[in-house]
Amino acid sequence: MELATALAFARSHADAVLVTLKSDGRPQSSNVRQWTDEGGVLRVSVTDNRAKTRNLRRDPRVSLHVLAEDFWSYAVLEGEADFSPVAESPDDATCDELVAYYRALSGEHPDWDEYRRAMVADRRVVLRVRPTYAYGLVP
Numbered sequence: 747m748e749l750a751t752a753l754a755f756a757r758s759h760a761d762a763v764l765v766t767l768k769s770d771g772r773p774q775s776s777n778v779r780q781w782t783d784e785g786g787v788l789r790v791s792v793t794d795n796r797a798k799t800r801n802l803r804r805d806p807r808v809s810l811h812v813l814a815e816d817f818w819s820y821a822v823l824e825g826e827a828d829f830s831p832v833a834e835s836p837d838d839a840t841c842d843e844l845v846a847y848y849r850a851l852s853g854e855h856p857d858w859d860e861y862r863r864a865m866v867a868d869r870r871v872v873l874r875v876r877p878t879y880a881y882g883l884v885p
Contacts, residue, residue, distance in 0.1 A: 752821035752880030756782040756812045760851055763811040766801035774801055780810055781850040787874050789847050794832045794869040802827040808875055821882035830872040836862035843872045
């Protein structure tokens with residue numbers, strides 16, 4: 747599958763399975779919502795203390811299995827993980843990126859100040875993947 751085809755598919759499908767590697771080499775998977783921007787960067791909001799984040803800080807290899815509503819159409823995008831800093835202040839760049847992520851997936855939030863405070867309290871980070879390889883079945 748061409749990478750451009752997989753990215754176009756990912757731009758129109760937010761539901762995905764994030765696959766990382768545990769320290770013993772076995773896969774660890776998490777259901778996530780992803781946003782693929784026009785530049786081809788896939789983003790996922792994660793917390794700093796979760797297993798998937800720890801796994802990717804140790805071994806940045808990642809696969810995002812993006813699903814269609816029909817379950818049979820999919821694209822897997824592989825690359826290496828990159829993280830924003832942990833959200834530390836409601837007005838920092840990480841919170842700004844999380845706002846863009848939320849808007850892309852869900853539109854406007856009823857209370858952006860509350861959302862930004864929650865991102866700091868949750869110790870959210872933005873996982874970024876710039877895919878280098880893709881495979882799957884896209885009609």
